Amino acid sequence: MVLYTVLVVLTDLAARLLGNTVFRRHFHLLLSAVVTFGPALSLWVSPHSVFAKRGHVLYRTFLRSGWGWTCIFVGAFVFLLSFSIRQSLALSIRHLSRLGLAGGLWFAFCKLLDLLDNATGDCYEPLAAGLEVSNGQPLLVLREGESKSQCLKAGMLWRGYDVSQDVFLLCLCCLLLAEEIAVFGPYLSLGGFPDAPLRILFLFCVLLLGLWIFLLLCLLAYFPEFPTQLLGGALGCLSWRGLYKVWYRLEPSWCCPGRPGLGLLMTKTSTEENLQIRNNCFTATATEMN
Structure with missing residues (x-):
């Protein structure tokens, strides 16, 4: 009971914050x-920190599969919330399709960014050690006819028009998480009574949102790359706005799943009216049978 009380208090506080209009x-x-x-944080962080290494366990475990972690937790939360309210598999799948559409958009943009990088980039081979220019950088020789994959496999340098896909993914995941789990606050305020599994899933989603923000700060502070990270963040925000503020605001149809919470949240008044109508129908039927 103590653990459940703590769970209820934490989830209620988080739901109140994430569901707040402001x-x-x-x-x-x-x-x-x-x-x-x-990126200005790079002036204060230590280059010897454990987070300054690309091989850190957080980067390897979460960043490289960020979309998978987001889909697992958000998808489970959306499905359990929608099915527990309406018991409609079709409605739950419709709400889950928002994740599929966002994932398709993210995958398409990543492929386009890779094509852009390959089309605008060049391969350079560093000369032998000791041949350096005045600023300490090694001399580079252009190698023509090399693709990006071939260039990197050969241990050479590739320089192209790059957009940070890591920042793009983290920004999109943060905004998607904030949109999908914000429904939990209005659901509670309208009299919903979620069970422990739903509250635990919601809490995991909140923790995942905090982790994505932390990893985003780590990338910006320890691996600042301007303006590629700024372009990645802008692309993530534009993708979120196009999906959740334009497309998902349309009327639900075969090509539009609708916004989060649509068809799920009902006011207490409407619920009481529905119960009263059912009671009246039951009373009328019993009278006719008598």
């Missing part, structure tokens, strides 16, 4: 400020 309207501005000014 937070929902300005979270993307907060994330934009983080991406814009986050």
Whole structure:
């Protein structure tokens, strides 16, 4: 009982924050400020920190499969919430399709960015050690006819028009998480009674949102790359706005799943009216039978 009470208090507080109108309207501005000014943290962080190594366990475990972690937790939360309210498999699948559409958009943009990088980049081979220019950088010789994969496999340098796909993914995942789990606050305020599994899933989603923000700050502070990270963050915000503020605002159809919470949240008044109508129908039927 003590653990359940702690779970209820934590999830209620988190739901109240994420479901707040001010937070929902300005979270993307907060994330934009983080991406814009986050590289300035590189002036204060230590280059000897464990987070300054690309092989850190957090980067290897979560960053490389960030979309998978997001789909697992958000998908489970969305399905359990929608099915527990309406017991409709079709409605639950419709709400889950938002993740599929966002994943398809993310995959398409990654492929386009790879094509752009290959089309605009060049391969350079560093000369032998000791042949350096005045600023300490090694001399580079252009190697023509090399693709990016061939260039990197040969141990050479590839320089092209790059957009940070890591920042793009983290920004999109943060905004998607904030949109999908924000429904939990209105659900509680309208009289919903979630069980422990739903609360635990919601808490995991909140923790995942915090982890993505932390990893985003680490990338900006320890591996600052301007303007590639800024472009990645801008692309993530534009993808979120195009999906959740334009496409998903349309009427639900075969090509539009609708916004989060659509068809799930009902007011207490409407619920009481539905119960009263059912009671009246039951009373009328019993009278006719008598």
